Amino acid sequence: MFDQTATIDRQSVPAGAFHSSPIDSSHVAGSVVRFGRHKAVFRAGDDAERFFEVESGSLMLYRLLDDGRRQLVEIVFPGGICGLTASEAYESDCETLMPTVLRSYRMADLARSDSLRTRVIGQLQRQVSAMHDHAVSLGRKTAEERVCSLIVRLHGVAANAEAAQRSVTLPLTRTEIADYLGLTLETVCRTITALMRRKLLEAGRSKAEITVPNLSKLRAAACCDAF
Amino acid sequence: MFDQTATIDRQSVPAGAFHSSPIDSSHVAGSVVRFGRHKAVFRAGDDAERFFEVESGSLMLYRLLDDGRRQLVEIVFPGGICGLTASEAYESDCETLMPTVLRSYRMADLARSDSLRTRVIGQLQRQVSAMHDHAVSLGRKTAEERVCSLIVRLHGVAANAEAAQRSVTLPLTRTEIADYLGLTLETVCRTITALMRRKLLEAGRSKAEITVPNLSKLRAAACCDAF
DNA sequence: CGCCTGTTTGACGACAGTCAAATTAGGTGG
DNA sequence: CCACCTAATTTGACTGTCGTCAAACAGGCG
Numbered sequence: 001m002f003d004q005t006a007t008i009d010r011q012s013v014p015a016g017a018f019h020s021s022p023i024d025s026s027h028v029a030g031s032v033v034r035f036g037r038h039k040a041v042f043r044a045g046d047d048a049e050r051f052f053e054v055e056s057g058s059l060m061l062y063r064l065l066d067d068g069r070r071q072l073v074e075i076v077f078p079g080g081i082c083g084l085t086a087s088e089a090y091e092s093d094c095e096t097l098m099p100t101v102l103r104s105y106r107m108a109d110l111a112r113s114d115s116l117r118t119r120v121i122g123q124l125q126r127q128v129s130a131m132h133d134h135a136v137s138l139g140r141k142t143a144e145e146r147v148c149s150l151i152v153r154l155h156g157v158a159a160n161a162e163a164a165q166r167s168v169t170l171p172l173t174r175t176e177i178a179d180y181l182g183l184t185l186e187t188v189c190r191t192i193t194a195l196m197r198r199k200l201l202e203a204g205r206s207k208a209e210i211t212v213p214n215l216s217k218l219r220a221a222a223c224c225d226a227f
Numbered sequence: 228m229f230d231q232t233a234t235i236d237r238q239s240v241p242a243g244a245f246h247s248s249p250i251d252s253s254h255v256a257g258s259v260v261r262f263g264r265h266k267a268v269f270r271a272g273d274d275a276e277r278f279f280e281v282e283s284g285s286l287m288l289y290r291l292l293d294d295g296r297r298q299l300v301e302i303v304f305p306g307g308i309c310g311l312t313a314s315e316a317y318e319s320d321c322e323t324l325m326p327t328v329l330r331s332y333r334m335a336d337l338a339r340s341d342s343l344r345t346r347v348i349g350q351l352q353r354q355v356s357a358m359h360d361h362a363v364s365l366g367r368k369t370a371e372e373r374v375c376s377l378i379v380r381l382h383g384v385a386a387n388a389e390a391a392q393r394s395v396t397l398p399l400t401r402t403e404i405a406d407y408l409g410l411t412l413e414t415v416c417r418t419i420t421a422l423m424r425r426k427l428l429e430a431g432r433s434k435a436e437i438t439v440p441n442l443s444k445l446r447a448a449a450c451c452d453a454f
Numbered sequence: 455c456g457c458c459t460g461t462t463t464g465a466c467g468a469c470a471g472t473c474a475a476a477t478t479a480g481g482t483g484g
Numbered sequence: 485c486c487a488c489c490t491a492a493t494t495t496g497a498c499t500g501t502c503g504t505c506a507a508a509c510a511g512g513c514g
Contacts, residue, residue, distance in 0.1 A: 061359070069367045073358075085352055110348065117348060121337065124355065126313055127355065135298055139407075140292065140298045179366075
């Protein structure tokens with residue numbers, strides 16, 4: 001489907017890095033890797049030799065069932081970690097949602113760098129919390145609440161970049177949104193259309209762009225919680 | 228609903244502990260806390276001062292929506308961690324599913340003990356993987372597949388305890404199963420009944436006990452993946 | 455024995471899924 | 485720059501799985 005070639009760009013560790021904090025027995029900066037949109041970072045079943053930290057861009061992690069059903073299990077934004085697993089092989093597929101810069105570490109780097117460990121723990125905490133919210137969406141929310149929850153979250157993540165803008169650029173196609181929210185493509189379309197009719201959303205200049213006229217109303221429609 | 232009192236039992240740190248590995252600046256053993264069945268460990272909104280490691284027993288973490296909908300976001304078995312959050316307050320409620328022994332740590336202990344950090348990272352990896360599987364169940368599996376997946380998992384966890392037994396003791400009520408699987412109580416009942424008619428399950432001596440005549444058939448009905 | 459909680463079963467309805475077709479958007483090459 | 489081609493999105497009609505409402509049943513404990 002997509003070209004799976006990435007522009008791999010192993011930057012050398014900055015010279016000064018070798019002389020910093022004495023706490024780390026070795027200096028682990030990771031290697032920078034760049035990917036275009038919709039490139040595979042790793043595949044389920046690949047040897048899990050490395051894990052990744054998102055510098056910019058975003059990723060999706062998904063699992064496939066034998067019969068083709070797909071579930072996006074996580075969307076990873078800058079600062080997030082993926083591919084860190086205790087098992088031999090990755091258990092999900094990982095693809096970029098947009099041009100993305102990752103920092104790649106060997107699994108063993110975690111044992112070497114105390115600062116990396118600390119960073120990873122903080123990040124895993126945040127990701128677990130996001131996954132709890134996601135479980136609530138999948139298990140207990142209606143289609144409309146799920147769509148609103150996702151847009152509220154994407155709005156929050158984009159807030160830095162687009163300042164106080166009310167416009168949100170969806171990094172996901174309708175199919176990806178559906179696979180993240182446990183719905184079908186058709187239900188996602190119909191739901192977005194309905195939200196526009198009700199003025200909770202407004203069309204942007206492309207299908208991937210949406211304007212949020214009233215964030216608190218949207219948040220209410222998402223059914224209260226964190227995002 | 229339940230008596231929220233726990234038997235708290237702050238054990239002193241073993242004497243020898245103060246003289247071990249020089250890497251940890253302080254020696255963090257945590258305090259042992261014991262709870263009966265269906266006791267609250269913490270509530271959403273409580274100050275998140277401590278996190279917990281399950282020594283024996285099991286826990287459920289759940290979130291409630293304003294209108295009363297509930298979603299169990301995690302079931303935590305021995306070795307598992309809960310309550311570890313970057314935010315000020317817990318974001319879920321946590322209750323025991325059976326009499327349970329926890330080890331309680333202050334959030335700050337994590338910064339002090341390198342061995343604790345390492346253990347926590349490994350555990351978070353396993354829990355993230357379990358949550359990914361759960362997301363697949365919630366988003367993409369049918370009621371029957373979800374029920375089978377859960378029983379297969381519970382069978383796996385109990386395997387140590389009950390050896391090669393084919394019987395599984397469900398630590399969850401039907402309502403809790405429903406709230407974990409994103410179904411209703413009635414659907415869970417009907418699904419279990421249907422599985423028994425089809426001989427994928429057999430009744431045990433109580434409602435909470437179930438016999439699995441053929442694990443691989445059950446696993447197939449759960450739709451393939453890890454659990 | 456009786457109450458309370460948890461479980462089971464039934465009848466019916468609704469939300470979201472399936473199948474199908476039309477429309478739009480993007481990207482490529484002439 | 486435009487025509488064309490493919491992928492993505494939208495909309496419609498109908499179906500089915502699971503939720504809702506209701507009532508009966510079972511089990512544990514005082």
